Amino acid sequence: MKNKTTLQEIANSTSGWLMGNGPEADVVFSCRIRLARNLKGFVFPPYAQPFVLKQTAEKILNSVRKSNYFRNARVINISELSPVEREFFLEKHLISLEFIKSEDYRFLVVEKREIISLMINEEDHFRLQSIFSGLQLQEAWQLINAVDDELERNLDYAFSPKWGYLTACPTNTGTGMRASCMLHLPGLVATQRINGVLRGISQLGLVARGLYGEGTTPQGDFFQISNQVTLGIKEEEIVDNVGKISRQAVEEEKKAREILFRKNKTELKDNIGRAYGLLANAYLISFEEAMDLLSKVRLGFSLNLLPKVKNIRVLNELLFLIAPAQIQIKEGKELSSFSRNELRAKIIREKLRE
């Protein structure tokens, strides 16, 4: 692995948005905004020749280097990465499923805290994203808007006064924006109210997905809520809309937790205690089981049922550290499923003792 040291450095540092210090952090894992942007006069990546991709990449990287926001950023040439290394960035929510399969002239630019990042030559020429801890969609919007303005100083965007920002896929045209909140809804799942809430969300024109975004199923009671419409609506309206509905989901989740706590406190404590006991004492654990148990422990922490867990940051970090590629990058080599399960259990035991 050429990028071994850089990747291990990234693997050993904690993303700023995992700190769990944002508002409502025990329900809202994170909020994210991404903007799709393309350069005027260049073919969209899906149809572009390599020499075009090279040109757009150079132009964008040039603008990035002049940006204050990317002063401490790493530029990673995705094309040089092995499948496991690509998966590593996918698991960290820094690149998309689309990007993982990409060929030449694909770059990831990510500043040290991983709050702001940029994919070059994904479906669009670049996609800018900002992730914050907790319910901070406004804050994410303000930051990404400023970064976008700064990048635009040295780039000529493909923009139509009628349609707005032009994109490779029409579903992104207009604002080019997707705003999303990652919600942890174990209470709604346990009280079987989740389907009603998700139905309500889709009736409001939003969409709910799993932890790893598009094309993934919900895992560990995590649901990503995001806007579907990008056209004929202002950025502020999208942010406002996703923020409002997320806040409603937060309130519903809190009510559900309250009900669980009041009606089935012993069963709840048992369920959460057992999850903690397994995590703190297992020597082999799969990703799926660990996610499921961490979800329960995260609920337990938020209900003050687990005095042994000192802060939510440990749990947030763990939810990402246990993913298959994270373990392999940290270890510096590819590992069998058995070895990953063994190391995953070790990471969890040690982290819970912190």
Place this chain on the structure above:
Amino acid sequence: MKNKTTLQEIANSTSGWLMGNGPEADVVFSCRIRLARNLKGFVFPPYAQPFVLKQTAEKILNSVRKSNYFRNARVINISELSPVEREFFLEKHLISLEFIKSEDYRFLVVEKREIISLMINEEDHFRLQSIFSGLQLQEAWQLINAVDDELERNLDYAFSPKWGYLTACPTNTGTGMRASCMLHLPGLVATQRINGVLRGISQLGLVARGLYGEGTTPQGDFFQISNQVTLGIKEEEIVDNVGKISRQAVEEEKKAREILFRKNKTELKDNIGRAYGLLANAYLISFEEAMDLLSKVRLGFSLNLLPKVKNIRVLNELLFLIAPAQIQIKEGKELSSFSRNELRAKIIREKLRE
């Protein structure tokens, strides 16, 4: 409950044979010898009128009171006990399933450490038993033999020079002795060698039963090995035979543990760690689940895989403290299954923290 205080005292003290200080205590839970004795000239209890039972009880209690071995003994009138209270003594291995259903003039005599005890008017006029920690069948025999001699000074036993001690059921005639060892064989169970070992035991004329003796199925990997034949054989031979075969089973179990440890150490540690994690963190637990998990933890302790568990005594005590009637007697009232499960989990959590 009339006997509430006495019973709670017994519930809160640890039987001498649970200390786990005998030889091979990590495989041999306990060794037990019981002698069936009847008084000359009195009908056997199953056919006796109450006035006969009263007479035999008086005679036996009279002899007991003169015995040095029973100086600190408690005399418990089983007839006065509620069903839960009777079950309490059954769970403690101090009375038999037969005795639990008995009517008037049934007594249990038990000295404080519970090493020596006596059931009056069970199937026979009395049954004397001695239980020791670990593989100490010889020691149990020497003690019970001395107690038997002492009791005989003031009692006239039903004895035939031809048949030996006469008993209500012919299967006990002769020595009136049953010698048994309670073995903990999780290694043989896990390596699926247990059936072969049990077959070998039965071919040698011995019988394997569950934790609660006759009529019970093995639970938590505990197997009681005992002699079937009581006639035409000397006491010493029975003791020698059961002792030798138990020692062989101990060696087989140790080999099985060695194999498990060598071949599947990580799976074993995981299995044991998880069992400990559940026991130390659950808030609701059934008797069956707790037995199963304690069995694993006991194996883990013996293989030095559980540094958190400081001694085997805690685990031995727990195996009895978690039984349904123990919990109810300790609490001083009858409890629902839910409450028992809740209290059981609490007892285990607290005990494991000791």
